[in-house]
Amino acid sequence: MIDCRPELSVRGPCDLRCAETEDWHTKCCYRLHNVLYTLLTISNLCPMDHDGLNPNEDAISFRNDTGHCRSIEHGASAGSPREREERHVCGSKVDFVYPEVPFPSARVFAATGEEALRQLVDRHHQYLLKSPIHYLFPPDKEALEKLVRRSADFVVEMCGGPRYYTSTRGEPRMRSRHFPTTIDERAREVWLICYRDALKETGFPLPILEEFWNWIEPFSIRMINRRTTWDPPRRVPFASIRDAFVP
Amino acid sequence: MIDCRPELSVRGPCDLRCAETEDWHTKCCYRLHNVLYTLLTISNLCPMDHDGLNPNEDAISFRNDTGHCRSIEHGASAGSPREREERHVCGSKVDFVYPEVPFPSARVFAATGEEALRQLVDRHHQYLLKSPIHYLFPPDKEALEKLVRRSADFVVEMCGGPRYYTSTRGEPRMRSRHFPTTIDERAREVWLICYRDALKETGFPLPILEEFWNWIEPFSIRMINRRTTWDPPRRVPFASIRDAFVP
Numbered sequence: 001m002i003d004c005r006p007e008l009s010v011r012g013p014c015d016l017r018c019a020e021t022e023d024w025h026t027k028c029c030y031r032l033h034n035v036l037y038t039l040l041t042i043s044n045l046c047p048m049d050h051d052g053l054n055p056n057e058d059a060i061s062f063r064n065d066t067g068h069c070r071s072i073e074h075g076a077s078a079g080s081p082r083e084r085e086e087r088h089v090c091g092s093k094v095d096f097v098y099p100e101v102p103f104p105s106a107r108v109f110a111a112t113g114e115e116a117l118r119q120l121v122d123r124h125h126q127y128l129l130k131s132p133i134h135y136l137f138p139p140d141k142e143a144l145e146k147l148v149r150r151s152a153d154f155v156v157e158m159c160g161g162p163r164y165y166t167s168t169r170g171e172p173r174m175r176s177r178h179f180p181t182t183i184d185e186r187a188r189e190v191w192l193i194c195y196r197d198a199l200k201e202t203g204f205p206l207p208i209l210e211e212f213w214n215w216i217e218p219f220s221i222r223m224i225n226r227r228t229t230w231d232p233p234r235r236v237p238f239a240s241i242r243d244a245f246v247p
Numbered sequence: 248m249i250d251c252r253p254e255l256s257v258r259g260p261c262d263l264r265c266a267e268t269e270d271w272h273t274k275c276c277y278r279l280h281n282v283l284y285t286l287l288t289i290s291n292l293c294p295m296d297h298d299g300l301n302p303n304e305d306a307i308s309f310r311n312d313t314g315h316c317r318s319i320e321h322g323a324s325a326g327s328p329r330e331r332e333e334r335h336v337c338g339s340k341v342d343f344v345y346p347e348v349p350f351p352s353a354r355v356f357a358a359t360g361e362e363a364l365r366q367l368v369d370r371h372h373q374y375l376l377k378s379p380i381h382y383l384f385p386p387d388k389e390a391l392e393k394l395v396r397r398s399a400d401f402v403v404e405m406c407g408g409p410r411y412y413t414s415t416r417g418e419p420r421m422r423s424r425h426f427p428t429t430i431d432e433r434a435r436e437v438w439l440i441c442y443r444d445a446l447k448e449t450g451f452p453l454p455i456l457e458e459f460w461n462w463i464e465p466f467s468i469r470m471i472n473r474r475t476t477w478d479p480p481r482r483v484p485f486a487s488i489r490d491a492f493v494p
Contacts, residue, residue, distance in 0.1 A: 087458075090348040094341045101337040179475045182429070211334075225474045228426045 096232035099218045104211050106160025111205045114156055120202045121152040127194035133187045158215070175222045184226040185233050192220050196241050209245060213238045343479035346465045351458050353407025358452045361403055367449045368399040374441035380434045405462070422469045431473040432480050439467050443488050456492060460485045 109117070125148050129137060138144050153164035154172060165172065195216055199209065221233045356364070372395050376384060385391050400411035401419060412419060442463055446456065468480045 087352045088350040090350065092347045093345050094343075095345070096341075098340050098342070100339045103335040103337065105334045176477060182473065226429065227472045230423060 095227060095230075098222055099235070101218045101222065102214055104159045104208075104215050108208045108212055109156065109160035111208045112159070114161055116202065116204075117156050117159060117161070118152045120198055120204060121155050122148055123198040123202050124195050125151070127197050128191065131190050131194055133190045136181055136183075136187065159212070174219075175225070178223045179225055182226045183223050184228050185224055185231075186228075187226075188220045188224050188233060189236070191223075192217060192236055196244060200244055206245060210238045210242075213241065342474065342477075345469055346482070348465045348469065349461055351406045351455075351462050355455045355459055356403065356407035358455045359406070361408055363449065363451075364403050364406060364408070365399045367445055367451060368402050369395055370445035370449050371442050372398070374444050375438065378437050378441055380437045383428055383430075383434065406459070421466075422472070425470045426472055429473045430470050431475050432471055432478075433475075434473075435467045435471050435480060436483070438470075439464060439483055443491060447491055453492060457485045457489075460488065 112120075125137070125144070128134065129144075138147060150165070150169065153168070154174075157163050157165045158172075196213075199212070204212065217236050217238070224233055359367075372384070372391070375381065376391075385394060397412070397416065400415070401421075404410050404412045405419075443460075446459070451459065464483050464485070471480055
């Protein structure tokens with residue numbers, strides 16, 4: 001069953017033919033706030049692995065969970081008198097969906113206390129400075145210490161500790177704050193693996209490790225501001241790093 | 248009316264309370280291929296102007312076309328016994344929706360012919376080399392000529408001319424081909440304005456000017472691979488540049 005929210009409205013249909021079943025489908029564009037008004041168009045006509053910029057294709061493939069339709073025909077046949085006027089339209093699309101970010105509960109701060117979190121952030125930065133993305137961090141000792149302190153203020157607060165960060169810097173807005181720094185998918189993976197190593201080395205309490213990881217893993221995806229591939233950022237689930245922590 | 252496509256399926260509801268009406272709403276996640284499975288979550292909980300990373304908010308505002316609900320309460324009240332276990336979850340979101348790209352019809356090539364399109368692309372690159380993004384282009388004369396030739400092959404073919412591009416290079420996949428080059432929102436705007444000036448200087452035929460512009464304007468948005476703001480890329484509608492072409 002589908003929840004048809006009454007505030008959705010339709011912006012005009014456009015018929016599309018399923019090449020396999022010869023059924024006609026209606027492509028609807030929902031006006032759903034400003035940003036998501038062509039969701040079904042995106043979904044049906046421009047799957048992520050289709051660059052969508054080739055006007056010479058006469059069928060666009062798309063994935064479908066039910067396997068019902070695999071392609072939709074569009075355009076007139078080549079050489080028809082109408083061809084001159086025909087225009088290929090590459091549908092709207094999104095790059096990828098940023099996954100949800102579950103922030104840690106205050107259980108984390110309760111289990112670690114402030115000092116252990118500060119040590120963790122400190123160790124993380126020591127690893128970062130020895131990593132392939134060391135150049136993203138200030139070479140100046142004082143600037144680096146300031147950065148580490150602020151970063152720890154953020155982590156302490158997000159884990160349920162005192163409001164060190166927001167009381168001094170305001171809303172975190174971490175993606176916005178990171179815009180000046182070029183962060184691609186690879187840099188994010190390096191950052192994350194440095195965290196894994198820092199968590200291991202500082203003996204982060206195992207009972208809350210998964211909760212902490214499940215925050216920083218999707219959180220780090222939000223910092224990506226340089227795309228180098230159509231592939232969505234690689235997920236690094238806790239299960240894939242758990243073994244590193246088995247004593 | 249809403250077209251409820253049978254291949255949509257629901258991934259599990261989660262109730263949310265509207266602070267204004269005190270109605271309970273069901274937030275549904277639709278499994279709609281791989282990429283769009285949390286559309287309504289994104290839409291309701293993380294509008295584009297909300298950075299979504301502040302776990303200290305106790306209400307998230309969102310836009311709603313009907314004006315029915317303006318905020319949704321979440322989380323327990325501060326200090327409640329449950330608070331320790333409560334976790335703020337920042338919902339899934341997308342960066343922005345790439346607008347659809349209407350490719351030119353063959354009317355364009357019929358009106359210009361090949362030579363005029365090649366001159367246009369040549370002039371465009373002359374402007375680019377004098378622009379703030381000159382550093383994106385090869386300093387080597389031979390490499391530059393090759394780039395301009397390929398670019399013209401592409402434009403000629405997309406406008407309805409011979410298949411110079413796809414016959415030699417395969418599918419255009421222009422976003423993919425541009426991944427190695429850092430292109431931010433500003434670079435895209437410069438590229439577009441250089442095109443405007445080249446179109447003017449080469450005397451592009453007025454009857455097909457709008458059609459051509461309505462292709463390159465959204466097309467150029469797809470090349471952006473470095474984000475420096477949450478704002479979606481600025482649209483440059485034909486109406487905003489039309490005056491430059493009035494004799």
